[in-house]
Amino acid sequence: MTGIKDVARAVDMSTATVSRALRGLPGVSDETRVRVMETARRLGYVPSPGAAALASGKTRTVAVVVPFVTRWFFAAVVEGAEEVLRDRGYDLLLYNLGGDEAARHRVFETSLLTKRVDAVLVLSLKPSPDELIRLDHLGRPVTVVGADVPGWATVRIDDEQAARHATDHLLDLGHRRIAYVGGAVEGVLDFTAPAARLAGYRAAIEAVGIAPDAALEADGSFTVAGGVRAGHRLLSAPERPTAIFAGSDEMAFGVLRAARELGLRVPEDLSVIGIDDHEMSVIFDLTTIAQPVREQGRIAAQQVLAALTAQYWVPEQVVLPTRLVVRRTTAPPSDG
Incomplete structure (x- = not known):
């Protein structure tokens, strides 16, 4: 098995220099580093991660x-x-x-x-x-x-601002009965996005004089399946919303499926917007707030x-x- 000493002999350098070159440490010229790396590759030398960590105190x-x-x-x-x-x-x-x-x-x-x-x-x-x-x-x-x-x-x-932007888009279109599909705001994992996005939704509707309504807020668990469940609950109500803001595109996909299963047309009967710009959002033709x-x-x-x-x-x-x-x-x- 090829060892670091074999590489050092092949390039006529000390094992210390070869070691520094292989680990990307300073004090070695680019020309030397390239020469050492190419020789190590040619000889089939594979450095031991454990040995490198012990020697340098770094695990990479x-x-x-x-x-x-x-x-x-x-x-x-x-x-x-x-x-x-x-x-x-x-x-x-x-x-x-x-x-x-x-x-x-x-x-x-x-x-x-x-x-x-x-x-x-x-x-x-x-x-x-x-x-x-x-x-x-x-x-x-x-x-x-x-x-x-x-x-x-x-x-x-800024999750709150992103949620306000999404809700404002629906408000600007003329919607006033807007529902929100999000996630639990309390839990063992303490996600930050669910609470911030709910706050942004509420702030946007309150800014135009609409009071938050618990009947228009549903937990979609930030999953497609959760969006389907939340969509069925909201859209089966006697006075259904004309628009739904989902706190993620995946939940929005679920809402779109629920609307289809209930015979509702999008966007004629229901408008839907999400957050993410998920790679599948183009296929669903979903309006969304894109984040990088x-x-x-x-x-x-x-x-x-x-x-x-x-x-x-x-x-x-x-x-x-x-x-x-x-x-x-x-x-x-x-x-x-």
């Missing part, structure tokens, strides 16, 4: 804590982060909580992350004060995606990588813009 691994890895938003953010990390020679270690409180406790309140990763990305969870203390004690860069955590590096959109999902993952990865190489690093709070994309699921309410 970034942990990503994900509430639900199977949901589109989280998967897209992870994809964006992984692209950046892979290009810089870092691996991604995924912790999927799966909505489980015990899993969250195991990740944040035990030593699970200690000595296993160089940095941590936290997706759409707002860590509690105790969890922030534990993350701080790790002594590793941390970026939170999708939540506002003062004093920490964050990447997000993969870009949030890319920027978060860039933040922790910058922190790993900088002598002095100030955590940055990045708020990315959203935009209204009008398609064919929204229109003025019919006179009937």
Whole structure:
């Protein structure tokens, strides 16, 4: 089996220089690094991650804590982060909580992350004060995606403003009986988006003198199936809404299916708008508020990588813009 000494002999360099070149450390010229990498590849040398970690104190691994890895938003953010990390020679270690409180406790309140990763990305969870203390004690860069955590590096959109923009679009079309499909605002995982988007919806209708009505608010669990259930509940009411704002495109897809099953035409009988600009939204011709999902993952990865190489690093709070994309699921309410 080829070892690092074999590579060093082939390039006539010390093993220390070869090791630095292979690990991307400073003090090695680009020409030398390329020569070493090409020789190692030709000889079939595969460095041991464990040995490299012991020698340098670095694992070249970034942990990503994900509430639900199977949901589109989280998967897209992870994809964006992984692209950046892979290009810089870092691996991604995924912790999927799966909505489980015990899993969250195991990740944040035990030593699970200690000595296993160089940095941590936290997706759409707002860590509690105790969890922030534990993350701080790790002594590793941390970026939170999708939540506002003062004093920490964050990447997000303004969820409340995005929801107001979506609701304002329906109001501008002339709708006044507007329902909202979102998610539980309280729970063990403490998602930030459901509460913020509900607040934005309420603020928009209150601004034109409409009082929030609990009968027009439904829990869609941020899934397609949840959107179907919520859509049936709202659209089967004696006085159904003329428009529905869904807090995610996936829930909006479910609402569209419910409308079809109930014999309602979109947008003639019902207008529907979502948030995300999911890759399937074009197929559904869904009006939506587009957010740069993969870009949030890319920027978060860039933040922790910058922190790993900088002598002095100030955590940055990045708020990315959203935009209204009008398609064919929204229109003025019919006179009937």
